[in-house]
Amino acid sequence: MRTTAIVAAVFGLLVLGAVGFGRPALDRASPEGAAEAVGAERVPSLDEVLPLGEEDYREAAEAALLHADAYGTFRPGEAEGRYAERVRSAAALADVPDGPVLESIGACAERLDREGRETEGAAEIRAVSSLLADSVHFSIALTGVPVDGGAEVDLGVHEVLVILEGGEEWTVASSAPESGAAA
Numbered sequence: 001m002r003t004t005a006i007v008a009a010v011f012g013l014l015v016l017g018a019v020g021f022g023r024p025a026l027d028r029a030s031p032e033g034a035a036e037a038v039g040a041e042r043v044p045s046l047d048e049v050l051p052l053g054e055e056d057y058r059e060a061a062e063a064a065l066l067h068a069d070a071y072g073t074f075r076p077g078e079a080e081g082r083y084a085e086r087v088r089s090a091a092a093l094a095d096v097p098d099g100p101v102l103e104s105i106g107a108c109a110e111r112l113d114r115e116g117r118e119t120e121g122a123a124e125i126r127a128v129s130s131l132l133a134d135s136v137h138f139s140i141a142l143t144g145v146p147v148d149g150g151a152e153v154d155l156g157v158h159e160v161l162v163i164l165e166g167g168e169e170w171t172v173a174s175s176a177p178e179s180g181a182a183a
Contacts, residue, residue: 050131051131051132051133052131052132052133052136056164056170057131057136059170060136060162060164060170061125061136061138062170063091063092063162063170063171063172064091064125064136064138064140064160064162064170064172065123065125065140066090066091067087067090067091067160067162067172067175068121068123068140068142068158068160068175069090069120069121069122069123070086070087070089070090070091070121071087071104071105071108071121071123071142071144071155071158071175072108072112072119072120072121072122072123072142072143072144072145072153072155073086073119073120073121073144074109074112074113074115074117074118074119074144075118076113076116076117076118080105080106080109080113083105083109083112084102084105084109087102087105087108088102091171091172092165092169092170092171092172093171093172093173094162094163094165094171094172094173095165095171096163096173100171100172100173100174100175101173101174101175101176102172102174102175102176103174103175103176103177104142104155104158104175104176104177107155107177108142108155111153111155112144112153112155115144115146115153117144117146117147117148117150117153118146118147118148119144119145119146119147119153120144120145120147121142121143121144121145122143122144122145122152123140123141123142123143124140124141124143125138125139125140126139126140126141126157127139129159133164134163134164135161135162135163135164135173136161136162136170137159137160137161138159138160138161138162139157139158139159139178140157140158140159140160141154141156141157142154142155142156142157142158143155156177156178157177157178158175158176158177158178159174159175159176159177159178160172160174160175161173161174161175
């Protein structure tokens, strides 16, 4: 009986010791504990480390969406050249060597022409894969919405790169179907 009491006491001390020593380690494993462990003052807020402010981000997104919406706007019987011109003029294009790379035009025009319906573009930003002070790379879902109703035309997800030119205007530098995707 005395042996049982001693074993129980030793076991109890071991459990208390494990809880006592384990608690600080568990505290450091939580996000709050981790911040305390490295010092909260060393972890800047997200606003402090982002290279763009809210207004610049919105302007970049607006340029990308104006451009992307144009892909889904189509008139049956429209020449591909007219369609391409509408896409090119929807948002300012970047002044880059050899001009902006707009790979999505042909595939989207072909897909909408097969549908044979008048559509309006309805693009939606799905993700931002790169965010720098002078460029933003968006993943945007392109859709043509039939003006007379009916099923939307899914044109796939496309990558649209916008750049800040001269510190003043967000311009489209490239657009292309997402890797492995086709319109």
